[in-house]
Amino acid sequence: MVAEDPDNELALFSLGQVLFERSNYAAAQEAFGRACLLQPDLMMAHLRRGECLVRLKRLVEAQKCLESARDLAIAQNHTGPRGDADDLLEEIADELD
16 A cells, blocks of 8 residues: 555555554654654654654654654544553653653
8 A cells, every 4th residue: 555655644654553563663663754744643643653762762752752642632632642642751751860
């Protein structure tokens, strides 16, 4: 699907999900990142990219993604993902201190 339409943010998100499930966090974060660029309000792409970056120990980058995810979750009234972003941000804060 991505090969047919490389600018399809939903296809990129789906690819990221598959890569994440296979623990290929580096490739997954790239797919989620491209999806975020194509559709900046795709909150779950920001959240999942942040999760990948946490697993890759790229905590400063993860923090930025997760703050974006949290802000979008608030704006879009998504309480579950907001809680997930808050939990990960707290985890990052503990590791950065």
